[in-house]
Amino acid sequence: MPIISPILSNPLADGRQSERAMVIRRGVQRLLREMGAHVLPELSLATGRRADLVALTRHGDIWIIEIKSSIEDFRVDRKWPDYRLHSDRFFFATHPEVPAEIFPEECGFILSDGYGAEILRDAPEHRLLPATRKALMLRIARAGAARLLAAELAGVSVPALEGESE
Amino acid sequence: MPIISPILSNPLADGRQSERAMVIRRGVQRLLREMGAHVLPELSLATGRRADLVALTRHGDIWIIEIKSSIEDFRVDRKWPDYRLHSDRFFFATHPEVPAEIFPEECGFILSDGYGAEILRDAPEHRLLPATRKALMLRIARAGAARLLAAELAGVSVPALEGESE
Numbered sequence: 001m002p003i004i005s006p007i008l009s010n011p012l013a014d015g016r017q018s019e020r021a022m023v024i025r026r027g028v029q030r031l032l033r034e035m036g037a038h039v040l041p042e043l044s045l046a047t048g049r050r051a052d053l054v055a056l057t058r059h060g061d062i063w064i065i066e067i068k069s070s071i072e073d074f075r076v077d078r079k080w081p082d083y084r085l086h087s088d089r090f091f092f093a094t095h096p097e098v099p100a101e102i103f104p105e106e107c108g109f110i111l112s113d114g115y116g117a118e119i120l121r122d123a124p125e126h127r128l129l130p131a132t133r134k135a136l137m138l139r140i141a142r143a144g145a146a147r148l149l150a151a152e153l154a155g156v157s158v159p160a161l162e163g164e165s166e
Numbered sequence: 167m168p169i170i171s172p173i174l175s176n177p178l179a180d181g182r183q184s185e186r187a188m189v190i191r192r193g194v195q196r197l198l199r200e201m202g203a204h205v206l207p208e209l210s211l212a213t214g215r216r217a218d219l220v221a222l223t224r225h226g227d228i229w230i231i232e233i234k235s236s237i238e239d240f241r242v243d244r245k246w247p248d249y250r251l252h253s254d255r256f257f258f259a260t261h262p263e264v265p266a267e268i269f270p271e272e273c274g275f276i277l278s279d280g281y282g283a284e285i286l287r288d289a290p291e292h293r294l295l296p297a298t299r300k301a302l303m304l305r306i307a308r309a310g311a312a313r314l315l316a317a318e319l320a321g322v323s324v325p326a327l328e329g330e331s332e
Contacts, residue, residue: 029315033315038307038308038311038312038315039315040307040311041314041318042325042326043326043331044330044331050326056304056307056311060304134226134300134303137300137304138303138331139331140307140331141206141222141307141310142204142330142331143331144206144306144310144311144314145206145306146204146327146330146331147310147314147324147325147326147327147330148207148313148314148324149195149199149204150324150327151322151324152207156322156324158313158314158316158317158322159208159313160207160208160210160216160309160313161309161312161316164309164313165209165304165305165306165312
């Protein structure tokens, strides 16, 4: 594997995510942060399905980014159209060893090498219905608060950040 | 001081919160969690003011809880009516050594001893305007995601929890 992972010992890998998926995720997180979007990993949707990354833009737009670490990983996934119903834009993200042409033209496409990432194809916009957006925003807000409280009760400091809500 | 703090070495105390305020906060957090509300500390509002605790109920109601650790702490606060404009319900929380009667009747009142807390007076409901609610929910969601990402980039594991969004 020519990619040398900067996060070999990432403590967040919980068994569901492969090391390579974590490398892709890290690059995408950095890209989104640079774009001013805040991003929450592993969000359970109302369907019970778990989105790899959910991004919230400054304006409240919700994007879902699904990470595919191999051709096989993409091929076995029959569920991705569902993600379009739960986002304003939907992207696949992968790394340079996975052929870009296997991913559907009608989805956004992000290439990530772990240090950074680039949007190679923008995603078409399919605006969420107001009720869906409201429910999803509540899920994101509640998930974030729940994780932070669990961390705090476990003695881990996760302080507020300057400008975090701007 | 008769209260023995269970969280003397809490790493979240960042200089803004006194030790006693942290004890009160911990009890309130536990109470709210038992009630099924998720709670985020130290949220900056659109006014620039920082709410001590913001709770999100299952139904998406937003409560603000302002922690007062002493009579003086309450007396110098001229800003609390603002919090009512940014919540569906507003509570003061304190500990048993602060006289309950100094707090305004028109606000909710929570007594906390650090291990747990109790709502001694429910707060009247003053429903948020839809646009204010939407903006506030986005602030909560973005703040949570921002803190979690900062923690993750610093190498701290804050995994998803079962049922966190329910």
